[in-house]
Amino acid sequence: MQVIVIGAGLGGLCLAQGLRRRGVGVAVYESDDSLTSRQQGYRIHIDEHGDRALAESLPERLHRLFRATAGLPRTSTPVFDHRLGRLAVLEPSDGGVHLAVDRLTLRRILLSGLSDVVRFGKRFTHYRVGAGDGVTAYFADGTTATGDVLVAADGVNSPVRRQYLPHARVVDTGLRQLYGKVPLTARTRELFLDDMFAVFTPIICPDGGFVGVAPVEFPESVTQAAARLAPEAVLDATQDYMTCAFGARRELLPPDDELRTMTGAELRALTLTAIEGWHPRVRAIIEHWDPSTVFALVLRTSVPIEPWPTTNVTLLGDAIHAMSPAGGIGANTALRDASTLATALAEAADGRPLVPALAEYEAAMTAYGFAAVRTSAANGHRLLGQDPLPAA
Numbered sequence: 001m002q003v004i005v006i007g008a009g010l011g012g013l014c015l016a017q018g019l020r021r022r023g024v025g026v027a028v029y030e031s032d033d034s035l036t037s038r039q040q041g042y043r044i045h046i047d048e049h050g051d052r053a054l055a056e057s058l059p060e061r062l063h064r065l066f067r068a069t070a071g072l073p074r075t076s077t078p079v080f081d082h083r084l085g086r087l088a089v090l091e092p093s094d095g096g097v098h099l100a101v102d103r104l105t106l107r108r109i110l111l112s113g114l115s116d117v118v119r120f121g122k123r124f125t126h127y128r129v130g131a132g133d134g135v136t137a138y139f140a141d142g143t144t145a146t147g148d149v150l151v152a153a154d155g156v157n158s159p160v161r162r163q164y165l166p167h168a169r170v171v172d173t174g175l176r177q178l179y180g181k182v183p184l185t186a187r188t189r190e191l192f193l194d195d196m197f198a199v200f201t202p203i204i205c206p207d208g209g210f211v212g213v214a215p216v217e218f219p220e221s222v223t224q225a226a227a228r229l230a231p232e233a234v235l236d237a238t239q240d241y242m243t244c245a246f247g248a249r250r251e252l253l254p255p256d257d258e259l260r261t262m263t264g265a266e267l268r269a270l271t272l273t274a275i276e277g278w279h280p281r282v283r284a285i286i287e288h289w290d291p292s293t294v295f296a297l298v299l300r301t302s303v304p305i306e307p308w309p310t311t312n313v314t315l316l317g318d319a320i321h322a323m324s325p326a327g328g329i330g331a332n333t334a335l336r337d338a339s340t341l342a343t344a345l346a347e348a349a350d351g352r353p354l355v356p357a358l359a360e361y362e363a364a365m366t367a368y369g370f371a372a373v374r375t376s377a378a379n380g381h382r383l384l385g386q387d388p389l390p391a392a
């Protein structure tokens with residue numbers, strides 16, 4: 001059994017770890033030249049699904065390293081209005097896992113031990129199903145790779161999905177978000193109220209626009225943790241920070257082409273104009289955005305589709321169920337897919353017929369994945385003014 005994975009994001013790397021742990025052959029092809037080629041966001045909230053998937057997929061010492069680099073934010077979440085009046089305090093219903101991790105640190109941990117498996121600078125263009133059971137992936141550099149199964153782990157713009165399920169739509173939520181970091185020092189910590197060190201604190205203006213803040217506080221130096229627990233993991237020394245985002249409906253912001261070309265300093269100035277009249281503490285937080293970290297994102301969502309006939313091409317994560325960040329569960333769902341799919345593929349490698357094993361994975365994945373898309377869209381509509389999810 002040889003599995004071809006397109007995309008070395010969180011889901012693709014977790015799948016590769018899970019397959020390797022179960023002794024299944026895997027090769028991952030990633031279009032970026034390295035993990036740091038593009039800005040992709042900073043803090044990721046990991047819940048019990050994400051943590052369990054990582055525990056099931058990573059070698060034990062890498063999972064211990066992941067836990068050692070994960071911050072423990074406060075679990076009760078305040079919701080503020082733009083004048084910092086407390087609208088609500090949300091208590092978690094589950095008492096489950098709530099970890100705040102740095103995306104690049106997690107990706108580096110997921111890449112550890114996979115240098116012979118992951119190939120960077122390989123842009124997938126299309127695939128062809130062979131006369132036998134195999135499937136061949138084609139890359140922009142003219143090379144190909146053939147395996148028994150092709151997995152789309154290539155994110156929201158997935159070229160695999162566009163070819164395989166051309167009727168599956170990804171639509172604009174109507175929201176734009178500008179992301180940046182405030183490095184946490186003794187001085188900048190004072191900008192944040194104690195209860196803003198929660199999983200995610202929304203600050204919402206009734207006239208439109210919201211600011212969200214969320215901490216990443218490393219329990220110990222990540223390089224020390226790696227040296228202690230898994231010396232093969234190459235982690236960047238990185239300091240605590242608060243990730244801060246400003247979001248609004250697209251009508252309140254410049255056109256997307258303009259947003260994409262604006263510098264971090266220009267995006268910060270734009271945000272400060274948009275939040276004129278908000279509480280001075282919120283303005284001070286945005287004033288402390290490190291401009292080199294600020295970038296703009298168009299927020300999109302998948303539209304759930306009906307089941308399709310299973311073949312030896314399958315999908316995971318944002319490639320099939322990209323969702324509004326209002327639920328904070330996109331990455332957790334991608335990791336859960338990866339672990340579930342690794343189990344199905346290992347069973348097939350052990351002799352179970354492949355298509356029924358993949359059909360069982362796809363039935364489970366689409367049930368919880370599309371439910372997460374719907375929940376995230378409903379939260380985004382209620383709290384942030386996102387467009388309602390269109391009918392399938």
Ligand SMILES: Cc1cc2nc3c(=O)[nH]c(=O)nc-3n(C[C@H](O)[C@H](O)[C@H](O)COP(=O)(O)OP(=O)(O)OC[C@H]3O[C@@H](n4cnc5c(N)ncnc54)[C@H](O)[C@@H]3O)c2cc1C
Pocket residue numbers: 006007008009010011012029030031032040041042043044045046122123124125153154155156158159179297316317318319325328329330331332333334
């Ligand atoms: C700013 C931000 C904050 C977020 N916060 C959270 C959070 O707190 N909690 C949470 O659960 N989720 C969060 N999410 C969502 C989460 O990041 C995604 O759901 C998750 O990354 C999906 O993982 P994935 O592996 O499916 O896709 P990705 O991580 O997007 O990986 C896809 C990979 O495929 C590669 N690729 C694309 N095209 C090709 C090609 N043609 N050939 C080869 N490779 C290709 C890409 O370069 C990329 O590396 C957040 C998202 C954003 C943008």
